[in-house]
Amino acid sequence: MTPPGPTTPTNGSTTHWVLTIVCADRPGIVHAVSGAIVESGGNITESQQFSSDDTGTFFMRLQVQSAVDRAAFELHLAPVVARYGMDLTLDVVGRPMRTLVLVSTAAHCLNDLLFRERAGQLPLEMPLVLSNHPQLSGLAEFYGVPFESRAVTSPEQKAEFEARVLDAVAEFDIELVVLARYMQILSPELCDALAGRAINIHHSFLPGFKGANPYRQAHARGVKLIGATAHFVTSDLDEGPIIEQNVVRVDHSRTPAELMAIGQDEESRTLTQAVTWFAEHRVLRDGARTIIFK
CATH class of the missing domain: 3.40.50.170 (Formyl transferase, N-terminal domain)
Structure with a gap:
């Protein structure tokens, strides 16, 4: 579920996004996500990840500065989300x-x-x-x-x-x-x-x-x-x-x-x-x- 938020960049010309990702753990996830963000013109400012041996699940949280709006950002991420069956949330950093x-x-x-x-x-x-x-x-x-x-x-x-x-x-x-x-x-x-x-x-x-x-x-x-x-x-x-x-x-x-x-x-x-x-x-x-x- 993606929380509601701005559809156009805020904070001048860029928006600071927060993404969370949950999916089955397998090779290539970090590379694929990072590549999609770079292709969208985004800059990763914070990144954390964890692989659970108990459940075989991969977890990731990123903060990304980007000049594209929500729709364009989601469009760049969509192929990766589909490929890995990700549960992804996208929100604006600091939104109440x-x-x-x-x-x-x-x-x-x-x-x-x-x-x-x-x-x-x-x-x-x-x-x-x-x-x-x-x-x-x-x-x-x-x-x-x-x-x-x-x-x-x-x-x-x-x-x-x-x-x-x-x-x-x-x-x-x-x-x-x-x-x-x-x-x-x-x-x-x-x-x-x-x-x-x-x-x-x-x-x-x-x-x-x-x-x-x-x-x-x-x-x-x-x-x-x-x-x-x-x-x-x-x-x-x-x-x-x-x-x-x-x-x-x-x-x-x-x-x-x-x-x-x-x-x-x-x-x-x-x-x-x-x-x-x-x-x-x-x-x-x-x-x-x-x-x-x-």
Whole structure:
């Protein structure tokens, strides 16, 4: 799928494109791609590649400056794409990715995303924040982002909420859905509809603590490491391909409140990094894991 973008060069006389390529690994791919780019008059400014021994799949990410428009560039690439059966995406470097954010009552992840988007540190366009609680409406309003809340206390309400998610995805041409501490389990049907374009964040402990107040449980067990994991959403709860993880060491002197504050910082940092990489087309799926071109 090729994201929407300019059809004529921008930034003066050239456009800076980002390409990602996924296909079965075989000899000659890099040579063929590079040759097509050169023939189009393009200049490769960044190139990364990886061959997966696990799946026999080839992955590549390039940034290319070119004076030709999208149609001409795609025309030069088309024979190579067909020859190798490539799944190719083509986008403009830095184009804001249209993102829907789902939240509940915790503000830390949403605040970090909104702040960094406003500061120009995150290439996102957020047309809507959806929540199953009204508490974060003021935060979204502060950043000028529309906010909707709908209670989810019954199966019927859950179905209505998820229908609104899909409506918003279609209405705003959403490319990424971020679960920024949205404390509801998505239905298998919604997981399937958002496959490969929904990212979740959750705390990570060793051992793992489930249920209410995991930080108090962690304190009671004397944990020494607190972390966070950002991953793609799948119907297997918290088992989707991992995009980013971070960890920080703690000791017995930390109170449950301090552990929570540390954990929330890690959650915010980890989610924002995963979202940034996704928006920059640096995340490619290789079965149950991800390839990250940093």
